[in-house]
Structures are given as structure tokens and as C-alpha cells.
Amino acid sequence: MSRSFTENDLKQLEVEFKLLNTIEEKFDFWLEKLEMPYYYCRFTIKGFTEPFIINAKSKAEQIKINQMMIEEYKKYSNDYFANPEIILDFNKLKNEFLKKFDKVVNKKEYLHQEIFNIEKNISEKIGCIKNQYSDYSIYYDSGFNNYYFNSIEPTLDIQIHIEEIISLLNGFQLAKYKKFLNEQQINLQNNLQKPTKNDKFSHLQQLWILKSFINNNKSLTNTKLSEFYSQILNKDKETTRQKLSEINSGITIKKLKEIHDFFIKFEFHEQAQYINNQIEKKSNRKK
Numbered sequence: 001m002s003r004s005f006t007e008n009d010l011k012q013l014e015v016e017f018k019l020l021n022t023i024e025e026k027f028d029f030w031l032e033k034l035e036m037p038y039y040y041c042r043f044t045i046k047g048f049t050e051p052f053i054i055n056a057k058s059k060a061e062q063i064k065i066n067q068m069m070i071e072e073y074k075k076y077s078n079d080y081f082a083n084p085e086i087i088l089d090f091n092k093l094k095n096e097f098l099k100k101f102d103k104v105v106n107k108k109e110y111l112h113q114e115i116f117n118i119e120k121n122i123s124e125k126i127g128c129i130k131n132q133y134s135d136y137s138i139y140y141d142s143g144f145n146n147y148y149f150n151s152i153e154p155t156l157d158i159q160i161h162i163e164e165i166i167s168l169l170n171g172f173q174l175a176k177y178k179k180f181l182n183e184q185q186i187n188l189q190n191n192l193q194k195p196t197k198n199d200k201f202s203h204l205q206q207l208w209i210l211k212s213f214i215n216n217n218k219s220l221t222n223t224k225l226s227e228f229y230s231q232i233l234n235k236d237k238e239t240t241r242q243k244l245s246e247i248n249s250g251i252t253i254k255k256l257k258e259i260h261d262f263f264i265k266f267e268f269h270e271q272a273q274y275i276n277n278q279i280e281k282k283s284n285r286k287k
Contacts, residue, residue: 005048014051023064026054027072037076039069039162059157066156066165073162087166088173094180105273107188107264115181118174136167143171148178201259203243204250206233208259208278211247212271253282 005013013033020026030038034052041049056062074087097114104110139160146152154168201209210229214220220228226241233240243250256279263272 010048010051017052023054023061023068026052027068037072039072056159059155062159063156066160069162070165070169073166086170088170088177090173090176090180093173093177097177097181101184105264105276106267106269108267111181111185111188115178115185118178118181136163139164139167140171143168143173144175145171146175147172148175201262202255203233203235203239204247205255205259207240207243207247208251208256208275209262209271212259212263212268212274215274253279256282 016033017026017029020029027038030036030041030052034049038054041053054065056065070087101107101110143154146154154172156165156168160168207229210232222241222244226237226244229235229244230237230240256275260272260275260279263269263275
């Protein structure tokens, strides 16, 4: 509270407050007359704010009040104990995950780890998602369990404080995120179980597959490699030597991605990373 009020001040303010009709007017009253956002009423001296509580006349009005409190909370991030960083957003969580997931080689393990650590890691990183006080955690559990197990979204049509609203919505947002991760896990498993699109790789792709396993051996010449590869692949030595001479220029990104997926399927992650690096190099050259 930025100023103190006398008893007469409060009586006059109470009269003014009762004359207000809309929810917007009452929210403005809190900022202009009481000099604090409405969501902050929870933290003020007991009894001081009671005459100025905004009581909803319907569920629709209560939803509007709660939504406006959330927007206030986000707006006053530097004052009145507000910390918008603790408010979870499913789309943000999803986009951040997909951005990292697209680049990681061992997608199966990365996804497993994200699901395993979902509550622990996010709560430690952002803080206070599942508050230590039981009245907050009840709302968190309600938001999470109702959506995760029954697909029921919170309606915000009850009169609760800002911490409880955030706990409720965070539980809901995290349940959406965990469901999304479960779907990603199923999709990934299905993709890994699918037969490789091209069961027979081209001669050039076969060379790339072998090259991925011996890429650190710089001492081997193309002559030695062509003889080595030709015997393994049961191919003509001269043809193999010619293919080796065009191993970089003759392969397309699409064909390299097929090799990458082939390695991922059998969990050759080091080789998959090597191919992924080659894909990035080719992509950069095109820019």
C-alpha cells in the first residue's frame, strides 16, 4: 500500500465504490483510489480491503474477474510480489521442446528424460508451480488431474485468490504438456517400428553408411577404401572408386536423411550425429 488511509477516507471510498457498476470501473478504482492492483488484495491488512472486494453476480462475471486478475499480475511484474515467470504456457513449453527435439540425435532418450523430469525439473526451474502450502497444491492437483485424466479444463468460475488461480492453471497447462509428450512418444515409437522406406540403399548411400563408421581414419586413401568397400558390398572395385570420388557432390540431403533415420532406428547415435553434421553442412552451402 503506497499511502495510508484514515477511517474517514475509507468510509468515503466505500461510498464511491458502491456507486460503480462495471468490473472494469472497480478494477480502475483499485489502481487509482486504493493505489494497488486488485489481485493484491490478498496481501493487504486484514479487514482493510473487505468493503472493496469485487463480488460477481454470475459465473461469467467471476470468470472475467479472475482473467483480469491474471492480466494484472502479468502487467505488474516488478511490483506487488508479482512474478509472471511462474505462469506456465503450454504453447511456449511445446515450442521450446520441439526446437530442441528437432536437433537432438537420441530422440527416444531425450523424450523419455523430458517426461520423467516434467514436474521436478519445471518446478525447480520456474518455481512455485506446486506450492508448498496445501491450499495451493490442492488447486494445482485439481488443474492437472482433471485435464490429464478426464480432459476437463478449468473454468475459473469460482472466487479464489491469484496464487490459487495460477496453481490451478499451471496444473492444467502442465497436464496439456505431458499429454503432448505422451503423443510424441507414441509417434516416435511408431516411426521407429516402421520398416525403412528404402530397404535397398543406393551404392552411394551404402558408401556413406560405411564411411560413417570409419570417418575418423584419415590415413585411408580412396584406392584403399574402394577396394575395402567393394569387397564388403560385393561391388565392382572401379565403380566403387568412381562413386567415392563423387561421395560428397553426388548425395542429396534427402538421401542423407534416409541414412540418418536408418541409424536412429537401430540406435547408432554416433553415426546418426555424423550424418546429421553432413546434412547441416550441405544445408549451409545452399544458403
